[in-house]
Amino acid sequence: MKPAPFEYVAPRSLDEALDALSHADEGTKVLAGGQSLIPLLNMRLASPKRLVDLGRVKQLTYIAERDGGYTIGAMTRQSALERDDRVSRDVPLLAEAIRWVGHPQIRNRGTIGGSIAHGDPAAELPAVAVCLDARLTIKGPRGTRTLPARDLYLGYLATTLAPDEILTDVWFPKATPGTGYAWLEFARRHGDYAIAGVGVAITLDADSRASTARDPGRIAEARIVVTGVDGVPVRASAAESLLAGAPVTDRHQVQPAALSASVDALRSAIDPATDVQATAEYRRHLAGVLLERALPVACQRAHLTPSPSGRGLG
C-alpha cells in the first residue's frame, strides 16, 4: 500500500503556502498532520497530484490569548494542546475530548487545524469546535474570512473550504463561570473513532452557583453536540432548549421529565448510519444513553466552579 506519485511543495511561510495553493483545484491537497490523509494516500483512496505540506510553516503553530479565549494556530499539534495548562484550565471540553483522539502517537503528529478541516463526523475536535461555537479563520486568494465552526461542515467529509484556501487558526472561548463541561464517547476499543459521542456544556443559573449542594438550582443554558451519528457533528438544539430552565437535583441529576424529553429530542434530531461497527438504531439509542450519563458529570462540574475565574473538574 504505497501512495501514487505526487508533486510536493514545502512552503516555509503562510504567504508561500497561499501562493502554492493559488489556482489549486481538487487535485491539490494540504498536508497538515497527515494522520487522516496519509492512510488515504497509502490505500490509494486519495491520489492528489500535488501535496502542499504545511509542516514547515512555523507561524501556524501557537496558542495566544485573545478576545476572552485562545486563538490556536492550525498546525499546533494535538499533543501540545493536551499538555498545555491554559487549555486544561480554560477550555476544559477541548482538554477532555482531546485525550480520546486516537493514541499519543497519533496526537504527536495530528494538528487541530487538520482535524477540524478534515471534518470526520466521528472525530472529537470538529465536534468540540461546534459545541463551543469556535471561530475559524480561513485565508485564500479571495482574502480572509472567519466563520463559526458549525458553518464549515456541509456533509460527510465535505466542508466549505475551497481547494485554494487554508484554515489558519481556531479561536475557542474560555470556559464561562458556572459552566461545567463533559465529553463522553463510546468506542469499541480505546482510541477508535467513536460509535457515538456527546459533548455537553451546562451553565447553571446565577442563583444556583451561589447555592450549596442542598439547593442545586436550574440549568440556564445547555449546549449539546453529538458525533458519529450523522454526516456532520450535530448541535442538538431542540434537546438543548428542553433543558433550559430544568431543575437539577442535589445528586446533579436533571429532573427526569426534562431529561427524558431532551433525550427523545436528541434521538429524533440525528440521522445515524448503519456500518460495520453498529446499526443506526443502536447509535440512536446510544447517543441518548451518552447524554444521560454526561449530564450529571457536567452538572457536578458546573456546581464546582466557585467564581468567574475558577475552573471545573476537567
Next chain:
Amino acid sequence: MRAVSRVAISLTVNGQPHRRSVEPRLLLTDFLRHELGLTGTHVGCEHGVCGACTVLLDDEPVRACLMLAVQANECAITTVEGLAPSSDQLHPLQEAFWEAHGLQCGFCTPGILISMVALLRENPRPTDEEIRTGLAGNLCRCTGYQNIVKAVRLAADRLADAPGLPLSRARERMSAKPIFAPRSGAGGEG
C-alpha cells in the same frame, strides 16, 4: 513555489546524520528500512493502527508509516536500533522484556519498546492501568499483553530505583525550540 520531483532531506537517525534525495511519496518506514537498512522498525498495516512502525521523532513516538520521509527533514529520529547503549549491553527496558518474556515472535516488539520508552519518560511510575492505556496504540497478536505489562512494570520499578539510567538516545533537535509553553509534570530528558 515550484514543486520538485526529488527532495533533498537531512536528518539524524540514532545520532547519525544522513543526507539523501528522495521521492516525496517515500514513506518514512521504507526510508528507514530500505534506504538506511535499519530493518528493526517493522511494517504491519500502513494505515496507522498496529504501531509496529513506531519511532521517536524529536523524542515523541509517532507512526512512521503515516509520515513521508520528506516530513522528517531536519528532525532527529530514534529507532529500536538506537536503544541499546552498545552491542553487548541492552537498554533497561529491553532487559526487562527479556526477563519477563515480554515478546514471542518479536514483530511488534520494536514499536512497543519505543512507545514504552516514551511512556516511562513521561510517567516514570505508571500504574498497570496507565501502562495498558499507553500500550493501546500498539497491537500484539502473540502475547495477550500480559507479559508486556509485566515487563514495563519491571523496567519502571528498576528505573525508579536507578534514575541515572538513560531512557533514550535522541540527539539535539536541529529545528528551533517550540514556541508554546513547555509541558509540565514529570519527565524531561531521561
Next chain:
Amino acid sequence: MTTRGIGAPIKRNEDPRLLRGLGSFVDDVEPPGCLHAAILRGPYGHARIRSIDASRAREMPGVHAVYTAADLGPLNQPAPLVVPHPSLTHGRTQRPLAVDKVVFIGEAVAMVVADSRYLAEDAIEQIDVDWEPLPAIVDFTQAAEPGRPLVHDDVPENVAARFTQVVGDPDSAFAQAAHIFRERLHVERSCGSPIEARGVVAVYDRRQGSLQVWDSTQAPLTIKNGLAAMLGLPELKVEVIAPDVGGGFGTKILMFFPEEVLVPWAAMQLGRPVKWTEDRREHFISASQERGQLHETEIAVDAEGRILGIRDSLIHDSGAYTPYGMVTPLITATQLPGPYKVPNYRSEITVVYTNTVSVTPYRGAGRPHACFVMERMIDRIARELDLEPNEVRRRNFVQPEDMPWDVGLPFQDGAPTRYDSGDYPAGLALAEQMIDLPAFRAQQAEARKAGRYLGIGFAAYVEGTGIGPYEGAHVRIDPSGNVFCATGVTSQGQGHETSFAQIVASELGCDPSDVTVVTGDTARFGWGAGTYASRALVTAGNAIQVASAKVREKVVSLAARLLEVNPDDVELVDGTARVAGAPDRALTLGALATAANPIRYAYDKSAAEAALRLVKPRAGAVLEPGEEPGLEARGYFAPERATWASGQHAAIVEVDPATGDLEILRYVAVHDCGTLVNPVIVEGQMHGGIAQGIGGAFYERLIYDETGQLVNASFMDFLLPTAMEIPALEVGHLETPSPLNPLGVKGAGEAGSIPVPALFAEAIEDALQPLGVRIAEMPLSPTRLWELIHELPGPS
C-alpha cells in the same frame, strides 16, 4: 545435568536479537539487485474476466514484467489438494493466476515485477481488465440451497463434501431419552491476522541452477518439495528458509499460496531476485480465514442430565476453495464431544463453497466451534434441569480412571480419537477455586440488587495435539563446545530456540544458551512436515531428545575411552564429561568434539592441545567400521496418535445493558499440557490464545456484503483487541504427562483460543439471566448484545 533444562523457566535464546531489532523477517531480506512484485487482485467476489490488457503497464518506467495466466503456461495448475479425504469429492484449489473468472475478492489475476513496490503498484493501476460481475453467494448457510449462484460451475449446489459419521446407536438413545434439547448455533468468520503479513523472496542462480527462497511459511519443506516438482528443479537445488516469522496462527501454512509459486518462477524468468511483501489489505483479502459454521444440534439426556446421545449437523464455510481439504470441520466433528462421555453420536458435515476468501485452519482449527456447541448444550441442560452448569459437567466428564477413552471416530491424522490422560474434574475444581465461585455468587446477588449485571462462565475442552506423521532433528557438538540442533519444524514466536535447547541441554548436561537451534531451513534439515496443529514440541521435541540421547551415548563412550573409565562412571555436567566422584578428571564437550574428528589439522590452541594430548597412538584405521566422526546424530519421532491436552477456563464479566458493552473482570485458565519444558513459554502461549479467543468472541468479525466485498478489510474496521480490551489473565497448571511420548509432553499452542467463545456465552447468559437473554452465536458485539437484550432481529 543442568538446572536450566527441561522444566526451567529460563529466558529465551532468541530474545536479544529480536529486542535489538536485528531479527530477520522476510521483508528484511534484500538481495542485491532485488526487484519487487505487486499483485493485481480481483475487485469482485465473483466476476468473469473478459479480457486483460497489460500493454500500458508493461511500458511504464521501472517495470520489468507483467504476467497474466496466459504467460504462465503449464505452471498455472491448480495447487495440490493438501490433506485429501474420500468425502471431499469436489475439492477445488486455486491456480497461481485466475484464468476465466475470479471467485473471491482478492484472487490473484496478474503480477507486476518492477524496480520498487511503489512503481509496481503504479503499474497495477494501469492494467485494464474487462470485468463482467456475476451474482455471488456469500451466506454459507444458504449456499447449498437450490437456485443459488455456483462458485464453481462444476460443483453442484456448492457442496464440496458431505460426510456422516456414527458412533453407537444415536436414534435408540434419543428414543429412550428423558429429555431432548435442540439448538441452532452459528459461528461467524474471523482470521488469524498476524502482525507480520506474508512475504516471499526468491533468488535463482542461473549458473548453479539453484533456487533459494525465503518464505514466511510454517512448512518450508512442503514448499521446497513442491517448488522443485513444479519448477522442474532437483530437490537438491531448492532451498526454502522460513526466517523469523511474525506470527503464523495457521494462516501461513498452505501449498501453495499463488505468490509462493509466482515469485520463484519470476526470479527464474528474469534472472533477478524478486521480492513480494504482502500489505495489510492484501492479507485480509488473500490470506486465509476461518470460523464460519452453522450447527443444528440435538442432545438426549437422562433425568439426571447425563448425555445419552448427540446428533449434530454442521455446515462449514470453506470460502472459494479447499486448499487445506476439510480438516477444520473434521476436527470440529471429532472434538465436539469434548471432555464428556458421549456414547452415541451422529455427525453430519456439509462443506460448502462461497464467494469469499478461502478457509483454512486458524488457531483452534474447528475446536472453538466444537467447544462452543458442546458447552452451549451443557448450559441448556443445566438451565432446563435447574442445575449448575458445572454439576452437569461433572456428571458427564470422562474420568481419569476411564483413560484411555475412545470417542469412536478417527481423528484428523487417521488414528483413533482416543484420550490418553487427563484429569478434567480436578482441572474444573481448580478453576472454581481460583475464581472462587461461591464468593462470586454472593457478589453477584449484591450486584443485582444494585442494578448491575455480573455473570460467570466456565468452559471445558480437550485438544488433540502432537499428531504425526513425524519430525526429526540433527544434533551436533562443535569443537567450540556449542551444540547445534536443527529440525524441520518452524517458529513463529513459540520459543523453539529455547525449549528445544532445553531438551538438548537436559540430555547433554550443557547450558541451553550454548545450544543453537535452527528451525525452518530446508538446507539444514530436510525431513518433516512443519509447525501446525500444536505438534512442534511433541514431535520435534521428542525427535531432538532421541538425537541428543544418541549424541550423549557417543560423548560418554568417547569420554570413557579417553579418561580410561567405565562408561557408567561418566557424568555430563556443566558442559563437560567427568568422572563421577572425581570432578577434576573432566573433558569439555568441545574438546571431545575435536577429539572425535581425527583430522590432523588444528585450527586453534585448544584444538592443537586436543590433537596432541587426546589422540593416542593406535594401530589400524582411525574410524572403526560403523563408527562416524564427530559427535552428532539424527533422531526421529513418529507418534502413534494424538496426545490429548485439556483445560478449563472461567471468566467473570459485567454487562451494561444500556450499551451492550461488556467488561471482563477476571479471567482464569487452567491448562494441562503434560510435562512443561518451559513453563513461562507455555503460559505465554496460553495468554496469546486467550487474547485471540477474546477477540473472536467480542471484537473480530469479517463482514462481506452480498456481492462478496470484504467490507472491513483493515485494522480500523477489523478489531484486534488491544491491551485495554484484554484483562489480566490468571493461569493455573495441571500436569498429566502424556504416556505416548518419552518426554511426556502435549501440545499447547492453540489451547487458549478454544474455550473462549463458549465461556463468554455462558457468562453473558449468567449475567443477563434476569433479562432472559440466550446466546446462540459468535462473535458478539455491543450492538448485537443490545439487540438480543431488546429482542430485536439481528443480521442473520
